[in-house]
Amino acid sequence: MSSETQQILTTDGIPLSVSLKKAERKNKIKAFLLVVPLLLFLIITYILPIGDMFMRSIDDKMVTNMLPKTFTAMEKWDGKEMPPEEVFAGFYSDFKILVQNKEHGKLAQRLNKEKNGFNSIIKKLFRQVQRNKIDEGQSIKEQIMKVHKRWRDVEYWQAIKRTAPPYTTAKYLKGMDMYYGPDGNIMQVEEDRRIHRILWLRTLEIAFFVTLFSFLMGYPIAHLLATLPMKYSNLLMICVLLPFWTSLLVRTASWMILLQQQGIVNDFFVMIGLVADDNRPEMMYNKVGTYVAMTQILLPFMVLPLYSVMKTISPSLMRAGKSLGGTPFIAFWKIYFPLTIPGIGAGCLLVFILAIGYYITPALVGGASGTLISNQIAYHMKTTLDWSFASAMGLMLLTGVLVVYWVYNKLVGVDNIKLG
Amino acid sequence: MALPKYTETRYKVWHYSYLFICACVFIFLIAPLFVIFPLSFNAEEFLVFSEGMKNLDPDAFSLRWYKDMIYGTKNPWGLAAKNSFIIAIFATIGSIILGTLAALGLSSRYMPYKGIIMATLISPMIVPLIISGVAIFFFMAKAGLAATHTGIVLAHIILGTPFVVITVTATLTGFDHSVTRAASSLGSNPVNTFMKITLPLILPGVISGGLFAFVTSFDEVVVVLFLAGLENTTIPIQMWTGLREQLSPTILAVATCLIILSTLILVSAELLRRRSERLRGINR
Numbered sequence: 001m002s003s004e005t006q007q008i009l010t011t012d013g014i015p016l017s018v019s020l021k022k023a024e025r026k027n028k029i030k031a032f033l034l035v036v037p038l039l040l041f042l043i044i045t046y047i048l049p050i051g052d053m054f055m056r057s058i059d060d061k062m063v064t065n066m067l068p069k070t071f072t073a074m075e076k077w078d079g080k081e082m083p084p085e086e087v088f089a090g091f092y093s094d095f096k097i098l099v100q101n102k103e104h105g106k107l108a109q110r111l112n113k114e115k116n117g118f119n120s121i122i123k124k125l126f127r128q129v130q131r132n133k134i135d136e137g138q139s140i141k142e143q144i145m146k147v148h149k150r151w152r153d154v155e156y157w158q159a160i161k162r163t164a165p166p167y168t169t170a171k172y173l174k175g176m177d178m179y180y181g182p183d184g185n186i187m188q189v190e191e192d193r194r195i196h197r198i199l200w201l202r203t204l205e206i207a208f209f210v211t212l213f214s215f216l217m218g219y220p221i222a223h224l225l226a227t228l229p230m231k232y233s234n235l236l237m238i239c240v241l242l243p244f245w246t247s248l249l250v251r252t253a254s255w256m257i258l259l260q261q262q263g264i265v266n267d268f269f270v271m272i273g274l275v276a277d278d279n280r281p282e283m284m285y286n287k288v289g290t291y292v293a294m295t296q297i298l299l300p301f302m303v304l305p306l307y308s309v310m311k312t313i314s315p316s317l318m319r320a321g322k323s324l325g326g327t328p329f330i331a332f333w334k335i336y337f338p339l340t341i342p343g344i345g346a347g348c349l350l351v352f353i354l355a356i357g358y359y360i361t362p363a364l365v366g367g368a369s370g371t372l373i374s375n376q377i378a379y380h381m382k383t384t385l386d387w388s389f390a391s392a393m394g395l396m397l398l399t400g401v402l403v404v405y406w407v408y409n410k411l412v413g414v415d416n417i418k419l420g
Numbered sequence: 421m422a423l424p425k426y427t428e429t430r431y432k433v434w435h436y437s438y439l440f441i442c443a444c445v446f447i448f449l450i451a452p453l454f455v456i457f458p459l460s461f462n463a464e465e466f467l468v469f470s471e472g473m474k475n476l477d478p479d480a481f482s483l484r485w486y487k488d489m490i491y492g493t494k495n496p497w498g499l500a501a502k503n504s505f506i507i508a509i510f511a512t513i514g515s516i517i518l519g520t521l522a523a524l525g526l527s528s529r530y531m532p533y534k535g536i537i538m539a540t541l542i543s544p545m546i547v548p549l550i551i552s553g554v555a556i557f558f559f560m561a562k563a564g565l566a567a568t569h570t571g572i573v574l575a576h577i578i579l580g581t582p583f584v585v586i587t588v589t590a591t592l593t594g595f596d597h598s599v600t601r602a603a604s605s606l607g608s609n610p611v612n613t614f615m616k617i618t619l620p621l622i623l624p625g626v627i628s629g630g631l632f633a634f635v636t637s638f639d640e641v642v643v644v645l646f647l648a649g650l651e652n653t654t655i656p657i658q659m660w661t662g663l664r665e666q667l668s669p670t671i672l673a674v675a676t677c678l679i680i681l682s683t684l685i686l687v688s689a690e691l692l693r694r695r696s697e698r699l700r701g702i703n704r
Contacts, residue, residue, distance in 0.1 A: 024530060027528065027530035028530045028531070028532055030525075030528070030530070031525045031526075031528035031530045031531040031532075032525060032531065032532060033525070034521045034522060034524050034525030034528075035521070035522045035525035035526060035531070035537060035541075037518055037521060037522070038518040038519065038521065038522040038541060038581060038585075039522070039537065039540065039541065041518060041577070041578075042540060042541065042543075042544070042578065042581075043540075044559075045556065045559050045574060045575075045578055046543070046544060046552070046555060046556065046559070046578050047540065047543075048559070049555035049556060049558045049559040050547075050551070050555045052555070052558050052559070052562075053551075053554060053555055053558060056558070217445045217448070218445075220438060220441055220442050220445065221442050221445045221446060224438075224439075224442045236446060238450075238686070239446045239449050239450040240449060241686050241689075241690070242450065242453065242679075242682065242683065242686055243449055243450065243452075243453065245635060245682040245683075245685050245686045245689070246453060246678065246679055246682040247638075247639045247656065247659075247675075247678045247682065248639055248641070248656075249639070249641065249656055249659040249660060249663065249675075250453075250456070250659075250675040250678050250679060251452060251453070252663065253456070253659070253663055253667070253671060253672070253675055254452035254453060254455050254456050254675070255452055256663065256667055257455055257456070257459065257467050257667070257672075258452060258455055260467070260468075262468045263468065264455065264469075296448060296449060296452065299445075299448075299449060300449075328431060353546060353548070354548075356548065357547075357548020357549055357550050357551065359549065359550050359642050360641055360642065360660070363664075364660075364663050364664065374548065374550040377550050377551075377554065378550060378553075378642075378645070381553075381554060381557070381646065382645075382646075387558075390554060391554060394550065394551040394554050394555075395551075397548060397550075397551060398547060398548070398551050401546065401547065401548060405546060
């Protein structure tokens, strides 16, 4: 009884704590309702489609749906010796339906990817079925095995069995130049055909060096901008902001003009005698072009966060360091540099993440040796139409970016990203 | 930055080489933009400075490529510019509305699960564009919006909102909530308070976020490449095809126009930033 009398009541007679909680919940709901439209919009149009990418990348239902009876019958088969009569019977009845729907070609194509040689034997079987040569009163196993000697080979039946599961990680393995061998273990592609690994390494290499170059070039100018008096620094800031706001394609176009063989950069090299006029180096359609153009395009993303951090560092700190006997270099290294680390982190993260997913500039100035993993994704999306493979590689790239982001968050914290 | 008189020689050398390095980097940043200007007035078809141009011969300059850009037959620039502006304007409006609302919610101190929701809302900025492109394409294809203006506008709203969310949230961090409470206590309803008190104060943040969204949409090519049909061609798409096939001076004329546009945007963004800092009482 005594506790009730001690409770503070509002004018309606409800305990104050209850009333406060109610008000707080109301405020929570109000705040949340403001976010709901954008959150729902993004979940529907963006987050779920990324999930859809994942489903597509592991999807392998085609054969599973084409040969349902075969796979039911195969469940009892040990997979070592020739399958029993039921498997053949199941396969025959599935195949008849495929022939009716004219889908046996698709099956042949898919199985041929699993093991070479399926194309011709499925065609042979198709002709036999079409001419009604197979007598359902007799052993179907015997009859199918007579069609071609490969139907008598247990390896082909094992290959069919491997396509049974509706999901596969094969596309991810393909992205790393690996594949499933005949007995289901993971094999490496021959050394001269490992194109994807080269692309992954090149993407990492280019992203890393572009980040490094941007840092080496961005740090001094961010420092200059932060220490100069306002009237000069505002003017110089335009040099950073104008490229930042200018179309990516415009900047790429200007590099294409500058770097061409008769271009201004080459003219300049000839003028100062660095190269002979008849021996102008190729600076575009290779890695040089990619490095130069990407560094210039991404440099503002390095300078802006560095600048906003350096702006907050008081110049008296450096003076104090010097007056206590440090040389300018020691004062810089021991005092100034550690204070700029959040800016360095933010700038490097931004540039690295942007560089690793770059597509337009490498495609235009990169040539064959400058293409990156994004170009490969776009190629499979638009040209080969192997969307599941493009999805798999996209998700591998996304995982990489998220790992970088997570590491950065652990080291520096995400709150340091500022936009000018 | 004048050096004190007592500076040792080696530090003087270091200081001047540092200034020299900075100058080189500034030239590296800005010079490529200036190459485009004179070459777009080239009377000839080649993308190098002709002898006449080097001698400043007036005959070597012409407006030929600008005429070609505007009146040229089979030139897609008119349609592309129209599409680009329509798409960018609608995408900006959409991004501003959705982004500002979300930012208002996010800056409330009652907002639950702030971290994870913020991460979700700005994810389109972190995920590489090519992946966003693939994902958005899958959605639009399923929804039957591929190769439509609506589809591209929606895609650009996805890419543009993170900028609005970030700039408006930043504006709201210095926001004095007692002014809205004062308005409420004086009898204003929430909508009225927002329109008369909150919005004018956060307007600079909203507009600069909107500028980011506009530029993002206007310059976006990766996602549009997946989504656009022939009818929906935009300026970046035309530039992309032009640059891949053959670099013609007409592209440089377009590029010059785009640089002028970006200068205008830069100036307005800068003015807005200063106004915002003044309104929020941040003195420099």
